[in-house]
Amino acid sequence: MAASIGIMDSAYFVGRNEILTWINDRLHLNLSRVEEAASGAVQCQMLDMTFPGVVPMHKVNFDAKNEYDMIQNYKVLQDVFNKLQITKPLEINRLVKGRPLDNLEFLQWLKRFCDSTNGGIMNENYNPVERRSKGGRERSVKGSNKMPKSLQTNNTPPNSSSVGLTKASGPKPANTAQVQALSKELTDLKLSYDHLGKERDFYFSKLRDVELLCQTPELEDLPIVVAVKKILYATDANESALEDAQEYLNQSLGVKAEVEENGEQEDY
Incomplete structure (x- = not known):
C-alpha cells in the first residue's frame, strides 16, 4: 500500500498548513514550519500512534539538532519500516538538511499512509506527551499549552501521591492486538x-x-x-x-x- 502512493497521488497536493495542523493536533506540538520535523522524531511518533508499541520511543531523540543525532532517529524509523514491511525508501541525506520541499513531501506521504491505515481516526487512548516523556529524551520540542501539570512531575519519587494519581487517572494504554x-x-x-x-x-x-x-x-x-x-x-x-x-x-x-x-x- 505504501509503495502505491505515487508522486501524482492526491496526497502530494495537501498544503503545509494542513500538514502542520495534523501534526500539532495529534502530537500536542506547536510546529510552525515543516522543516522543524526534519529530525525524524515526529515521524517516529506518528507511527507510534498509528501502530502502538512498534516504535521504541526511548530511542527517539526529540532534541536532535545535528545531523548525527537526526540520523539516529531515522535509523529507528527505518527499523520500524522494516517491521511493518514498508518499502518506501528513506532519503535520509536529503531530509536531515531541513529543506522544506523534501520534508513536506515526506510528511504528505506519511499523512496519507497513516490515514489509509486507520481511516484517519485518532487513537483516543494515545497520550503523545506521556509517550515522549517516558522516552526521557524530550527537552526542547515545541510543546503546546495543553500539557497537563500531572505529566510534568516525572522526576518526583516513585511513591509520590501525585504519580499515583497520574497513573490512576491517565488514559489506559491502547491494546496493540485489538x-x-x-x-x-x-x-x-x-x-x-x-x-x-x-x-x-x-x-x-x-x-x-x-x-x-x-x-x-x-x-x-x-x-x-x-x-x-x-x-x-x-x-x-x-x-x-x-x-x-x-x-x-x-x-x-x-x-x-x-x-x-x-x-x-x-x-x-
Whole structure:
C-alpha cells in the first residue's frame, strides 16, 4: 500500500498548513514550519500512534539538532519500516538538511499512509506527551499549552501521591492486538466493499444489455420479450415477478396455439 502512493497521488497536493495542523493536533506540538520535523522524531511518533508499541520511543531523540543525532532517529524509523514491511525508501541525506520541499513531501506521504491505515481516526487512548516523556529524551520540542501539570512531575519519587494519581487517572494504554485486529477488519471491509461494487456494476451492465435488446422494435411485442420486461420492471421488491411473467407467457402461447389449431380445422 505504501509503495502505491505515487508522486501524482492526491496526497502530494495537501498544503503545509494542513500538514502542520495534523501534526500539532495529534502530537500536542506547536510546529510552525515543516522543516522543524526534519529530525525524524515526529515521524517516529506518528507511527507510534498509528501502530502502538512498534516504535521504541526511548530511542527517539526529540532534541536532535545535528545531523548525527537526526540520523539516529531515522535509523529507528527505518527499523520500524522494516517491521511493518514498508518499502518506501528513506532519503535520509536529503531530509536531515531541513529543506522544506523534501520534508513536506515526506510528511504528505506519511499523512496519507497513516490515514489509509486507520481511516484517519485518532487513537483516543494515545497520550503523545506521556509517550515522549517516558522516552526521557524530550527537552526542547515545541510543546503546546495543553500539557497537563500531572505529566510534568516525572522526576518526583516513585511513591509520590501525585504519580499515583497520574497513573490512576491517565488514559489506559491502547491494546496493540485489538488495534491491529480492528485495522485488519477495516481493511477487509474495504476490500469487500470494492469487490461488491465491481460485482454490482457487472450484473447491472448485463441487465442493461437485456433491456436494450427487449426494446428492439422487431422484438418488443413478442410474448417472451414482454414476459422478460415484466421481470425487469417489477417494482415490488418483496415478491418475485417470475410467476406473473410465466403466467403471461403461458396464456399468450396458449392463445396462439388455440388460434392456429382453429385455423387448421377451418382449412379442413
